Amino acid sequence: MHPAVASSLRTVAITLAALVLGALTPLGQGALPPELSSLANSASGWMIPTALLVWLLARGYLEAAIGGALGFIALTVGYTVASAWRGVDFDPLFWVIVGVVVGPFIGLAAHALHRSPLSAALGTGLLSGVLVGEAVYGLTVVGDTTSPVYWWITAALGVALLVATAARIRRPRLIVLATALTTSMAAVFLVAYQLLGSVPR
Known part of the structure; x- marks a missing residue:
């Protein structure tokens, strides 16, 4: 398989996995005990899955940066769609901006754990x-x-x-x-x- 195609497939995999995780998040929020409810309104709640997906799948720094941004955004989109389906209004703008600005750095940092x-x-x-x-x-x-x-x-x-x-x-x-x-x-x-x-x- 051509390297560019393989890279694109890995990036798509990161994005789709993040989309699914984001959609599952509002469904699981009601099951969280009160001690863990802060997960629903935390930066780490998005950072951890994004970093894990990039760490597992990305094979280069450019791929990691793109995957970090798309993963963060996909989590937000998935959460927004699932929330709307449940009749809950959620404005994704803030977290989308965070994904665009911060996501690449999270991806780069996660991939760096494999390197020197x-x-x-x-x-x-x-x-x-x-x-x-x-x-x-x-x-x-x-x-x-x-x-x-x-x-x-x-x-x-x-x-x-x-x-x-x-x-x-x-x-x-x-x-x-x-x-x-x-x-x-x-x-x-x-x-x-x-x-x-x-x-x-």
Whole structure:
């Protein structure tokens, strides 16, 4: 099979899988226990499946960037269509914009986990930073109105990714780099979320 065709098929697979996952999300929201209800209104709820799909299927950085954007957007579209089918109004504009702007970076970071130690450290810093940053936001800014359980899970995932990468690369300087980038990204994410206010549903 021609490489361009194979790349296109993988990108389509990422997009279709994300579309299905997005459509299933509103159907499963009612089944979530209160402790996990914050998943329905979190950036990590879209970032994690997008990163996983790209990590599993993408075979190059360009493919990963495109897949990250399309995956994020497809999750939003799937969610919007399923919500409309259930009679629930959902405005996808905010998350589509996020997908266009942030999706490629999520895709690049996820694919970087496969690559050189330096690339893995950088990719981990971005992904872990988002997870930890949102967890801090959830526990502090909206802690009075949401359960802490989901936010602690998100923080644990961010730390677990950082630890797993550290165990893989085993280079002190790169581990320090990944940790510093995680901390910096978490701080940037926290400030950005506070500037945006509450994330639209």
